[in-house]
Amino acid sequence: MNTTAIEMNQVTFSYSNGAVLRNVDLCVQKGEMVGLIGPNGAGKTTLIRLISGILGTRQGDIQLDGMDTRGLKRRAIAREVAVVPQQFDVPSGYKVEEVVMLGRTPFMKPWRDFSGRDRDVVLDTMNAVGIGRLAARCFTELSGGERQKVVLAMALAQETGLLLLDEPTAHLDISHQVEILELLTDINRRKGLTILAAMHDLNLASAYFQRLVLLKGGAVVADGSPQRVLTTAMIGSAYSIPVHIQPHPLTGVPQVLVLPPGDGHN
Amino acid sequence: MVALTRRRRPITIIVLLLLALVACATMATALGAVSVSFSDVLKIFWNKASPFNFSTTWPHGSETIILQLRLPRVIGAALVGAGLATAGVLFQGLLRNPMADPYIIGTSAGAALGATIAMLLPLSMAFLGFGMVPVLAFAGALATVFLVYYLARVGSKTPVVSMLLAGFVVSAMLTALMFLVITMSDKLYDKFHSVYSFLMGGISVAGWGQVAVIGPIVVVGILLARLWAFRLNAFALGEEGAAHVGVDVEQSKTVFLALGSVLTAAAVSIGGLIGFVGLVVPHALRLVLGPDHRLLVPCSAIAGGAFLVIADMLARTVHPPREIPVGILTALIGAPVFIYLLRRHGKEYAL
Numbered sequence: 001m002n003t004t005a006i007e008m009n010q011v012t013f014s015y016s017n018g019a020v021l022r023n024v025d026l027c028v029q030k031g032e033m034v035g036l037i038g039p040n041g042a043g044k045t046t047l048i049r050l051i052s053g054i055l056g057t058r059q060g061d062i063q064l065d066g067m068d069t070r071g072l073k074r075r076a077i078a079r080e081v082a083v084v085p086q087q088f089d090v091p092s093g094y095k096v097e098e099v100v101m102l103g104r105t106p107f108m109k110p111w112r113d114f115s116g117r118d119r120d121v122v123l124d125t126m127n128a129v130g131i132g133r134l135a136a137r138c139f140t141e142l143s144g145g146e147r148q149k150v151v152l153a154m155a156l157a158q159e160t161g162l163l164l165l166d167e168p169t170a171h172l173d174i175s176h177q178v179e180i181l182e183l184l185t186d187i188n189r190r191k192g193l194t195i196l197a198a199m200h201d202l203n204l205a206s207a208y209f210q211r212l213v214l215l216k217g218g219a220v221v222a223d224g225s226p227q228r229v230l231t232t233a234m235i236g237s238a239y240s241i242p243v244h245i246q247p248h249p250l251t252g253v254p255q256v257l258v259l260p261p262g263d264g265h266n
Numbered sequence: 267m268v269a270l271t272r273r274r275r276p277i278t279i280i281v282l283l284l285l286a287l288v289a290c291a292t293m294a295t296a297l298g299a300v301s302v303s304f305s306d307v308l309k310i311f312w313n314k315a316s317p318f319n320f321s322t323t324w325p326h327g328s329e330t331i332i333l334q335l336r337l338p339r340v341i342g343a344a345l346v347g348a349g350l351a352t353a354g355v356l357f358q359g360l361l362r363n364p365m366a367d368p369y370i371i372g373t374s375a376g377a378a379l380g381a382t383i384a385m386l387l388p389l390s391m392a393f394l395g396f397g398m399v400p401v402l403a404f405a406g407a408l409a410t411v412f413l414v415y416y417l418a419r420v421g422s423k424t425p426v427v428s429m430l431l432a433g434f435v436v437s438a439m440l441t442a443l444m445f446l447v448i449t450m451s452d453k454l455y456d457k458f459h460s461v462y463s464f465l466m467g468g469i470s471v472a473g474w475g476q477v478a479v480i481g482p483i484v485v486v487g488i489l490l491a492r493l494w495a496f497r498l499n500a501f502a503l504g505e506e507g508a509a510h511v512g513v514d515v516e517q518s519k520t521v522f523l524a525l526g527s528v529l530t531a532a533a534v535s536i537g538g539l540i541g542f543v544g545l546v547v548p549h550a551l552r553l554v555l556g557p558d559h560r561l562l563v564p565c566s567a568i569a570g571g572a573f574l575v576i577a578d579m580l581a582r583t584v585h586p587p588r589e590i591p592v593g594i595l596t597a598l599i600g601a602p603v604f605i606y607l608l609r610r611h612g613k614e615y616a617l
Contacts, residue, residue, distance in 0.1 A: 054509055078512030085510070090502045091362055093557050102503060106512035108496045113560075158511065 002066040005030045005162050005194040006051055011060035013050055020046045021218045024060070028196060030161065033188045035209030036198040037229075039239050042215040044198040045086065048164045051196070053077045065161060078106035082155035086166040088147070090139055096150050097135040100126055103157030125156040129183055145176035152183065165197040169204065177201070181208045202256045206230055207248070214238055230254040276561045283568040287344065290572045294340045294579035295332055299586055302328045334473060342471035342480070342536055343578035343592075344571035347543055349484045349533035351570020352491050354544030355562050356526040359498040360519065361426050364552070368530040368544035371433035371523070372410040375440035377534040380406020381464045382444045385457055399464065400476070400535035407531035410436060415523060424519060426505075467540035467593025469578050480532050487529045488567045494521065495559035502557065540593045542600030543570055543577075550607060573599075 006028040013021040021043045028034055036044050049055045050062060053069045062069050064080045072080070082103070090099055103125075104118045114122075126132045129149045134142065139150060148168060155163060168184070169177035185208055187193050199205035205212055206226040214222040214229050216238040222229040235243050235256055242259040296307045302324065309320045310332050322329075353368035361370070369375075380402035387398050414436050418429040448454045448461060471477060491498075497518050500508040505515045533540070547570040548562060555561055574592070577599065581592040 052510065054506055074509055074514045075512040078510065083510045085506065088507065089504070091364070091557070093552065094502060095556070098557065102500055102511055105496060105500045110493045110496065155510075 003030050004028070004063070005032070005065060006196065007061070007063045007066075008051070009061040011050065011058055011062060013046060013055060013058040019218055021050070024218075024220055026213065026220065026223075028194060030065075030194050031188070031192045032211060033185065033195045033209055034197070035205040035212045036196060036215065037202060037205055037212055038215035042238075043218040044215055045166055046218075047215070048083070048166050048196070048198060052081050052083045052164055075106050078158060078160075080160055081162040081164060082158040082160040084148075084151050084155050084163070084165040084168055086170065088151045092138070092140045094139045095135070096131060096137050096139055096142070097122065097126065099139050099150055100153045100157055103154040106158060121157050121159060122153075125153045128156065128187070129153045145172050145179070148172060148176070148180060149183075152180070156187070160193075162194045162196070165195070167198050167200050170200055177204060184208070202230065202235070206253045206255065207251065226254050230256060279555070279561070280564055280568065283565055283572070287568050287572040287575070290575045290579075291340050291344060294343070294575045295336045297579055297583050298331070298336055299582075300328070300331055302332060307332060338474045338477050339469055339471045339578070340575055341477050343469045343574045345477065345480050345484045346469060346533040346537035346540065347547075347574025347577075348488060348567040348571040349480075349529040350537075350540065350544040351547040351566040351573075352484075352488050352563060353526040353529040353533070354570075355548040355559065355566045356491055356498065356522050356529075357544075358548055358552075359559055359562075360501055360522045360526075361430070362501065362504065363426075364549055365545070367541070368526060368533075369437075369539070369541070371429060371527075372414045372437045372440070373407040373527060373530045373534065374539050375437035375444070376406040376408070376410025376413075377403040377531065378406070378465060378539060379440045379444045379447075380404070380409075381538075382447050382454065382461060385454055385460055386447070386451060399460075400470075403464075403538075404531045404535040407534055408527055410440065411523065411527040415520075423516065463591055464538040465593075466591030467538040467596070468581070468589065468591045469537050469574075471536055476536050480536055483532045484529060487525055487532070488563065491522075491525055491529075492560065492563045494518070495563045498522065498559040498563075499557070537574075538591075538593065540574070540596055542596045542604070543574055546600040546604050546607075547573055550603065553607060 004027060006026065008024055008026040011021060011024045012019065024047065036047065038044055046055065050058060051064070053072070053074070056070070064077070067080070069077060100122050101114065101118070104114060104122065107118065108114070123132070126135060129152050131146065131149050131153055134146060134150070139147065142150065152168070165184075168180055172180065181204060184195055184197070188195050197209075199209070210225060212222075212224070212226055212229040213220055214234060221238060222234050230245055232243060232245050235245065242261055244257045244259055245254050246257065247253065248255045292304070292307060296302055296304045306324045306328065310324070310329055313319045314333065350368050354366070357366040357368060357370055358364055381399045383406075384398035384402035414429060414432045415424060417436065418424050418432040420428060448458070454461060497508070497513045500511050500513045501518075503511065508518075509515050530544075548566045551562055551565050551569060555565060574596070577595045578592050580595050581590045584590055
């Protein structure tokens with residue numbers, strides 16, 4: 001049995017205006033929860049889009065669960081990897097349960113209705129992320145935090161082994177950020193779902209992920225535990241600002257404090 | 267634990283709509299310049315369809331009028347309405363735009379130019395029992411869609427915005443060309459009435475020949491649209507979102523565009539340019555039935571058929587002996603309905 005969820009070998013990708021990823025090697029084991037960090041434009045989203053097969057042309061190999069994504073049909077990829085994108089919207093008129101149901105698309109047969117199992121999975125995932133009571137509500141009427149949970153439920157309804165998230169906590173208040181990350185941690189532990197999430201907030205990434213991958217200019221510059229990746233030198237050079245790193249007073253995980261440049265403190 | 271909302275039974279809704287369509291069609295067959303009673307129409311149908319016959323109590327001519335003139339026209343109207351409404355569902359779902367209609371990517375302008383050119387040709391030319399007007403309208407509609415699709419292509423993708431822009435520009439150019447041809451040709455200047463009635467829309471079906479060609483195209487088109495409706499549902503997530511849940515986006519887009527264009531072209535070839543059916547019918551049903559295309563596709567097809575059967579009946583009977591262009595009636599009925607929906611469900615359109 002294959003134990004590798006994602007394996008990338010020397011992956012290079014460029015849009016028409018220049019290279020975005022350079023010689024990326026990345027190996028994620030099944031059941032891992034990995035945070036992808038790095039400044040804007042470092043290539044986090046591109047990496048996620050490559051792994052999910054949205055971007056096709058590239059150099060190097062990407063394997064999901066031992067299979068080369070280039071040989072797979074979209075339907076097959078959608079049974080391997082689910083994605084929570086950075087931006088998500090549906091036209092007005094969609095109920096929450098109808099949005100979550102769309103997660104069962106990879107299992108649909110043209111003339112058949114959703115099976116009893118499809119309905120069970122949808123119910124279970126809605127309850128698992130705590131949106132069961134919103135089932136009949138209109139998606140467009142929900143708050144940002146509720147919406148993000150609906151999108152997460154839809155992705156989970158795909159029943160994949162791998163979940164990719166592109167800044168799942170952006171635009172949420174701190175309580176919803178923590179709620180989403182607690183949910184992810186819980187699903188990762190209970191179901192062994194492999195998670196790769198691009199994260200903006202370094203301190204939350206440090207608190208919730210055992211492994212962080214730091215991207216800068218399209219290359220992996222650090223990969224390891226938060227203690228190894230979140231250092232003054234690494235973060236300072238990746239984000240080009242002076243920072244101070246100190247352990248969290250209660251939990252001990254590294255926390256990044258920003259030093260406003262030219263404030264006379266350094 | 268919360269249960270999923272119980273859905274309305276799709277089959278019940280479809281059967282009810284079909285019954286309504288049959289009722290509309292029977293009524294439309296009975297009404298016309300020569301009045302035939304409702305029960306006589308049913309008896310004529312029955313005599314034709316079964317071995318047991320009612321005794322003939324109606325004038326002999328009635329049977330010919332019903333079976334050879336009115337019924338093919340009513341069925342033609344139903345096919346046009348069904349084709350336009352289905353194309354409307356496809357384009358609205360694909361482009362995620364409730365305002366999209368079957369003409370949005372240039373079909374109408376292409377069809378109109380094709381029809382105009384056909385009117386310049388000798389009258390004797392024909393193809394599969396059709397005059398050249400429907401044939402060239404069909405060809406013009408399809409050719410325009412492929413031109414727009416080709417122009418809008420960026421690399422291996424066809425972004426929706428560039429398709430709408432290309433459709434708008436190509437339409438504007440073809441419309442200008444059409445009016446240039448009309449103005450410069452003495453022949454067309456005299457035949458302005460034919461051009462006018464094509465542009466305003468009107469069911470032109472004489473006998474069963476055209477129905478036999480258009481019928482299978484429209485029915486197969488609707489069935490294919492229903493078959494792939496679950497993929498159309500995924501397009502609600504946007505193109506990248508649809509890909510995430512396992513839809514081959516570029517392939518599906520090509521299939522849906524081709525399907526919608528063929529349906530529109532088939533409708534245009536015997537109905538001219540009839541607006542509002544493809545816009546209002548799917549739109550109204552979406553508000554009532556919800557966004558699931560597996561239900562919307564068949565329901566829009568049937569309701570669109572019934573709508574146009576009624577509109578065509580009114581077109582024939584409101585102001586005899588003159589026929590009102592059916593496109594005028596669909597606009598006069600459709601626009602107020604649309605405005606009503608817009609006012610009533612206004613908040614759902616606000617972003």
